[in-house]
Amino acid sequence: xxxxxxxxxxxxxxxxxxxxxxxxINMKIKEKYITAIIxxxxxxxxxxxxxxxxxxxxxxxxxxEGNILLDGKDIYGEDFDVNLLxxxxxxxxxxxxxxxxxxxxxIAYGPRVHGIRDKKRLDEIVERSLRxxxxxxxxxxxxxxxxxxxxxxxxxxxxxxxxxxxxxxVLLMDEPTSALDPISTAKIEELIEELKRxxxxxxxxxxxxQAARVSDxxxxxxxxxxxxxxxxxxxxSVPKDKRTEDYITGRFG
Amino acid sequence: MKGNFTExxxxxxxxxxxxxxxxxxxLMCIFIFAGGIPFIQEYGFKNFLLGTEWKPSNxxxxxxxxxxxxxxxxxxxGAVIIGVPIGLLTAIYLAKFSSKRLYRFLKPxxxxxxxxxxxxxxxxxxxxxxxxxRDVFGGTGMNVITASLLLGIMILPTVISMSEAAIRAVPxxxxxxxxxxxxxxxxxxxxxxxxxxKSGIISSIxxxxxxxxxxxxxxxxxxxxxxxxPVGITKGVRTLTTNIVIEMAYAAxxxxxALIATAAxxxxxxxxxxxxxxxxxxxxxxx
Numbered sequence: 421x422x423x424x425x426x427x428x429x430x431x432x433x434x435x436x437x438x439x440x441x442x443x444x445i446n447m448k449i450k451e452k453y454i455t456a457i458i459x460x461x462x463x464x465x466x467x468x469x470x471x472x473x474x475x476x477x478x479x480x481x482x483x484x485e486g487n488i489l490l491d492g493k494d495i496y497g498e499d500f501d502v503n504l505l506x507x508x509x510x511x512x513x514x515x516x517x518x519x520x521x522x523x524x525x526x527i528a529y530g531p532r533v534h535g536i537r538d539k540k541r542l543d544e545i546v547e548r549s550l551r552x553x554x555x556x557x558x559x560x561x562x563x564x565x566x567x568x569x570x571x572x573x574x575x576x577x578x579x580x581x582x583x584x585x586x587x588x589x590v591l592l593m594d595e596p597t598s599a600l601d602p603i604s605t606a607k608i609e610e611l612i613e614e615l616k617r618x619x620x621x622x623x624x625x626x627x628x629x630q631a632a633r634v635s636d637x638x639x640x641x642x643x644x645x646x647x648x649x650x651x652x653x654x655x656x657s658v659p660k661d662k663r664t665e666d667y668i669t670g671r672f673g
Numbered sequence: 674m675k676g677n678f679t680e681x682x683x684x685x686x687x688x689x690x691x692x693x694x695x696x697x698x699x700l701m702c703i704f705i706f707a708g709g710i711p712f713i714q715e716y717g718f719k720n721f722l723l724g725t726e727w728k729p730s731n732x733x734x735x736x737x738x739x740x741x742x743x744x745x746x747x748x749x750x751g752a753v754i755i756g757v758p759i760g761l762l763t764a765i766y767l768a769k770f771s772s773k774r775l776y777r778f779l780k781p782x783x784x785x786x787x788x789x790x791x792x793x794x795x796x797x798x799x800x801x802x803x804x805x806x807r808d809v810f811g812g813t814g815m816n817v818i819t820a821s822l823l824l825g826i827m828i829l830p831t832v833i834s835m836s837e838a839a840i841r842a843v844p845x846x847x848x849x850x851x852x853x854x855x856x857x858x859x860x861x862x863x864x865x866x867x868x869x870x871k872s873g874i875i876s877s878i879x880x881x882x883x884x885x886x887x888x889x890x891x892x893x894x895x896x897x898x899x900x901x902x903p904v905g906i907t908k909g910v911r912t913l914t915t916n917i918v919i920e921m922a923y924a925a926x927x928x929x930x931a932l933i934a935t936a937a938x939x940x941x942x943x944x945x946x947x948x949x950x951x952x953x954x955x956x957x958x959x960x
Contacts, residue, residue, distance in 0.1 A: 475853060507855035517846035520869050529864070530854040579850070586854055 426451040426590060426620045427472060432486035434467060436479070441467050443644045445486070449637075454612060454621045456635035456652065458628055460672070463641040465624045466514075469592050472622065473509040474502050490590075507534060510588035514595045516575035518567035518582070523550075523559050526567045526578055530586035545585050553581035554611050573604025580611065584619075591615065593623040597630065609634050628668055632656050640664045702940075709937030712930035721934065727900040729920065729928040736931040738938065740902045744817075744910035745886055745942075747903055748896065751821020752828055752885040757878055759825070760832025764874075767833065768840040769862050787830035795891030798823040803895055810907040815897040817906040823895055824888060828881035835880065839873020840866060872957040876950055883946045887939070889914035913939045 427449040434442035442464045449455050457465040470476045471488060474495065487494050495505050507530075518526050527546040536542060546563070550556040555577040559570070567578055576596060583591060593612070597605040612621060612634050625631050631638050632652060639649040640661075648655060648664045659665040666672055713721050716736055724737015767779060802822055807814030843866050851861035867874070889912075897909015898919060911919075917932050917939075924932055 473853065475849065478849070478852070503855045503857055505855075506853055511853040513846060513849065513853075515846060517844070517850045519847055519850065519865050529851070530856075533851075533854060533856040533860055533864075582850075582854065 423450045428489040430487040435483045437481045441644050445646050447649055451620050453636040454616050454634055455637045456631035457624045457639045458631045459641035464644045465641050466594050469594055469624045472592055473506050473511055507586050508588055509590040510583035511592045512579050512583055512596045515599050516572055516579050518575050518578050520568050522564045523567045524563040526582050527585045549581040549585040552584050553577045573600050590620045595624055705937045705940050709934035712934045725902050738935055741911050741913045741916045743903050745912040747817050748820040748824055749882055749885040752824030755821055755825030756828040760829045761836055764833045764836035768837045783830050783833050791891040794827050795894035798895045815895050816909050820892050820896040823891055824885045828885050831881045831884055832877050835877030836874045839870040843869045872953050875953050879950045889918055
């Protein structure tokens with residue numbers, strides 16, 4: 421099946437001050453596939469992910485060279501609205517970070533930011549997003565409950581629902597299960613599989629089994645280099661690079 | 674065994690230090706209430722708190738402190754109306770908008786404000802604010818508005834420092850979560866970060882109220898100090914604190930006891946404010 425390239429990263433270099441954190445990255449992320457980025461701590465995988473919705477802009481002294489194209493348009497280009505970019509490219513963080521307000525208001529926050537005021541429409545969006553995130557049945561009677569008073573796994577699904585509420589095209593996930601227990605992790609993985617029907621998903625993970633389980637494509641990074649990027653089954657069965665093989669067989673990392 | 678002795682000796686020293694402040698507050702309690710309550714009982718609780726006449730030199734004397742209670746409440750309310758919005762916006766600016774270079778000037782400036790003796794504030798208000806108010810509203814220029822303006826300025830450091838700390842203590846993940854949904858910096862600050870700092874901000878306001886209601890030497894210079902029921906915000910008032918300072922020097926017998934009883938009322942006000950502060954704090958910890 422030949423799918424369109426949703427995101428194209430071209431000759432990208434990234435520096436924190438003098439530190440060369442990402443080195444000449446070239447990568448094409450296919451639409452409506454799950455792309456996993458794996459690698460040891462500090463290899464730059466989160467940094468790469470956060471470049472895709474420009475969350476890195478918040479870090480002082482950070483410099484990016486090269487291009488990242490979303491549907492062919494340079495997201496670092498001057499006429500690209502960064503707030504609109506982050507609406508189109510949503511993000512789920514490593515630690516669940518719901519706002520300390522009600523579940524309903526958490527989900528409605530994004531739509532409200534983007535100008536939706538109508539109560540009925542907000543109700544619809546909240547229900548649809550919570551259903552998409554497979555948590556509607558658990559919270560539908562408690563929408564007024566403070567989102568910090570539910571379990572970590574539920575919080576993370578609330579965060580996914582919150583990201584989905586602004587109808588993004590791409591969903592970035594930065595180790596979304598690393599702070600969760602195995603059962604919550606399984607639920608989130610199942611959810612990710614479901615979501616790929618409608619969304620392009622890029623997931624950073626520490627957990628190689630997770631990458632193997634959920635992703636279609638896998639990128640292996642090491643010390644700022646993109647070592648290998650291929651179909652997940654190929655990466656895990658016939659890695660071309662010795663370093664990839666060493667990593668996935670557990671020789672380091 | 675020498676080490677053991679040193680240890681228990683030092684423990685004792687620490688204990689004494691820790692207990693000193695508690696003893697001080699207990700002694701204060703005992704002195705104020707022992708001095709004030711008998712008078713209140715004798716004069717009548719209702720007559721004292723709700724009496725509208727304060728005429729210690731009349732025969733018979735009258736000691737109603739409602740004018741002063743209202744005076745204190747008016748100027749404190751005015752101070753909150755003026756000081757809290759300015760202080761809160763300043764805190765938000767310092768925590769989330771100002772450049773590092775500007776912050777290096779602003780922050781020490783605000784710290785300095787907290788250290789200026791109150792009489793200096795009062796003198797400033799007397800020579801700067803009073804003439805302006807006199808030109809605008811007529812009269813002596815010493816009234817509720819003047820006192821409120823002055824107190825509004827004086828509570829700024831309290832509101833700013835505590836609110837800023839509360840805003841800075843909000844986890845950055847809330848801000849990131851909002852930004853990642855496509856919200857602007859301003860929207861994220863005002864809709865997510867500041868509400869998350871709510872209880873810290875409320876605490877700062879409560880402490881500021883305590884500061885305003887207890888302020889004396891600055892207020893005495895600009896409030897007019899008329900011991901009568903307040904007649905409007907462009908007229909002078911007397912507060913509980915200034916009432917004590919103005920008359921303590923020459924008061925005797927019942928008059929003197931009435932002033933101590935005034936202090937007891939003020940003390941209760943402060944206890945209530947601190948109680949509210951503790952309640953807000955505790956609720957924060959539970960969340």
